[in-house]
Amino acid sequence: xxNPRRGGIGVRFITYDExxxxxxxxxxxxxYKRATNNQMELQACIMALNExxxxxxxxxxxWVVIYTDSLYVAENYRKAMFEWRxxxxxxxxxxxxxxxxxxKELVKIIKKIGKKVEIHWVKGHSKDMNNRAVDRMAKQSxxxxxxxxxxxxxxxxxxxxxxxxxxxxxxIKGQRISIRIISSE
Numbered sequence: 119x120x121n122p123r124r125g126g127i128g129v130r131f132i133t134y135d136e137x138x139x140x141x142x143x144x145x146x147x148x149x150y151k152r153a154t155n156n157q158m159e160l161q162a163c164i165m166a167l168n169e170x171x172x173x174x175x176x177x178x179x180x181w182v183v184i185y186t187d188s189l190y191v192a193e194n195y196r197k198a199m200f201e202w203r204x205x206x207x208x209x210x211x212x213x214x215x216x217x218x219x220x221x222k223e224l225v226k227i228i229k230k231i232g233k234k235v236e237i238h239w240v241k242g243h244s245k246d247m248n249n250r251a252v253d254r255m256a257k258q259s260x261x262x263x264x265x266x267x268x269x270x271x272x273x274x275x276x277x278x279x280x281x282x283x284x285x286x287x288x289x290i291k292g293q294r295i296s297i298r299i300i301s302s303e
Contacts, residue, residue: 119260125153126262128255129166130248133175144251145169149260158256159188160220163237167227181234187242187249195237198225 119125126149133141147165150158163184170176186192198221202209207218215221228235240246242253 119257123152123154124260125150125155125158125161126256126259127158127162127165128252128259129162129169130252130255131166131170131175132248133179144255146255146259146262149262156188156190157217157220159186159191160217160224162186162256163191164220164223164227167224167231167235171227171231176231176233179233181236182231184235184237185240185248186237187240187253189239192237192239194221195224198222199228 127147129145129147131143131145133143135141145166150161153161163186166184167182170182176182198215202215202218202221203225207215207222209215240249242249244250
């Protein structure tokens with residue numbers, strides 16, 4: 119939620135009993151001040167897996183499937199598991215991985231589980247009833263008393279120029295260069 123920026127977490131566990139009957143359990147966690155949506159999506163996965171371990175839900179399952187409406191998480195978790203970790207948390211372009219501390223925590227918890235973990239994307243704000251329920255819980259969570267500390271401190275700054283700046287567009291030959299930071303962490 120915006121003004122002031124804050125994020126919330128809602129998690130829905132769906133398990134099946136021995137008769138194949140679906141069991142649904144909803145959990146709402148406290149929100150965070152000044153959190154970005156990508157940070158909250160990662161934190162939701164981390165907290166859900168930790169809660170599943172705490173409640174001993176994973177003892178009788180062969181694999182875990184996480185459904186998220188975050189393409190950021192769904193498209194990058196394998197890179198975090200295999201590529202970024204080997205590259206010391208730098209992307210192929212040489213830029214550092216954003217939210218590396220959260221990605222490291224997610225990788226650590228997935229390895230701790232010791233079972234296959236898949237993350238699938240579902241379209242957000244769609245007719246998927248589970249996604250709608252979790253989205254409602256996350257909004258309610260963001261309106262609850264928030265945790266005092268943000269996940270990590272991110273300040274967004276505005277660019278003072280309308281010109282595009284491309285990586286590698288300035289050839290370095292001893293001249294001075296002014297660098298304007300768009301965001302810092």
